[in-house]
Amino acid sequence: MEQLDLTVFGESYRVVALLDQDPKSAKVRKRFIEKCEEQKVPVHQLKRYALENYFTVTAIRTVMGGQMPSEISALDPAKKVSEQLPFELKRNGGKIAKEMSLDDVKNTDLWTFLELVRQLLEQSRKT
Secondary structure (H helix, E strand, O other), X not given: OOOOOHHHHHHHOOOOXXXXXXXXXXXXXXXXXXXXXXXXXXXXXXXXXXXXXHOOHHHHHHHHHHHOOOOOOOOOOOOOHHHHOOOOOHHHHHHHHHOOOHHHXXXXXXXXXXXXXXXXXXXXXXX
């Protein structure tokens, strides 16, 4: 994210940034937020560790099948998912997301981000 030239995106597209809470990238995230503010790019920072922390256990279990330990009933939103599960989710993120519905994120800050995107899209249709 640090190497992105926001001016190029901003000239061609309506841009909004979605950031996670991963503490390992805190310095880079801070600089990126400053760049976004300079370019007037809206920023939404998630409250959970990463986007994968919004996946439901049911959706993960559907895609990952027998790899998903039966004793896991919830993910800790403040911990890296790869530390909670015996497998990596990133490659299957799209498949897992397809197993979910908007209702799965309705009462989360990810929903707030989706509402922001909806508002931006409605504004661009008017202009």
